[in-house]
Amino acid sequence: MSDIASGARRRYKTRIALAGGLYIVVLVAVLWLFNTSPPTGPVRYVLAVAPALPILGIFFVTAQYLMEEADEFRRMTMVQAMLWGLGLALSFSTVWGFLEAFAGAPLIHLYWVFPIYSFGAGVAQPLVGRRYR
Amino acid sequence: MKNRLKVLRAERDWSQADLALRLDVSRQSVNAIETGKYDPSLPLAFKIARLFGMPIEAIFEDG
Incomplete structure (x- = not known):
């Protein structure tokens, strides 16, 4: 490129x-x-x-x-993708936490929060880019 | 935001990549600005205006 x-x-x-x-x-x-x-x-x-x-x-x-x-547009799309990842990780952690507390769901190690975030941000990246095409 | 970027670019026979190079931004940025889906920052808008030798309001149209 x-x-x-x-x-x-x-x-x-x-x-x-x-x-x-x-x-x-x-x-x-x-x-x-x-x-x-x-x-x-x-x-x-x-x-x-x-x-x-x-x-x-x-x-x-x-x-x-x-x-x-240096590219402000790329910065913005990156931050948007990160927010999607953050939203996914926080939502999953919150819902699962209550499932653990009240429904006997198996305990999940906290180090999974980052992979969940990464997955969300990774999937969101091309989708965010597509919105501006 | 509506703008005349595509027309101005065509008048000079520049591709999106040519304009991107002149503005020191990515080609995706030029495309997103041209289609009106992304509003450039004030510094970038000034850079665009300076490149075409026009005031910002002659290139971008609000409302």
Whole structure:
């Protein structure tokens, strides 16, 4: 793409891929460690948090993209897609929370909130773009 | 917002990509502005006006 404003997008994709790759590596390592010789004491907490850090990196990279993207239209469509993802994640979490509390629904780990958000934002992205075509 | 961008562009024989390049924005932005589905920010509107050498109100039409 010869688009003049695509530099920020390219950097964003690279950074997301790096954070995603790091996440998989850390997760696999932590899973292996907890399955073979579960750590104890403070180390346990540090290692338990480790897979979350690359995910926090994804949040940072996303914020970075929104600040670096020179194209205001792209910024707007991105934010709209993010709002759809946020709406989906918050709605699902709220409804499921009450199902857990009152209807005996199985407990879902909170780390699923981000994948739900990502799914919503990812699906919304092309649909938001289509609205302006 | 209604605008004369498509006409002005055609008069100069520019494609959407040509205009996008001159404005330093994406082609999708040009398309969304042209179809009236996206209103540019004030700085971008000024940039467009300056490029065509016209006042903003000669390009964009409110109401």
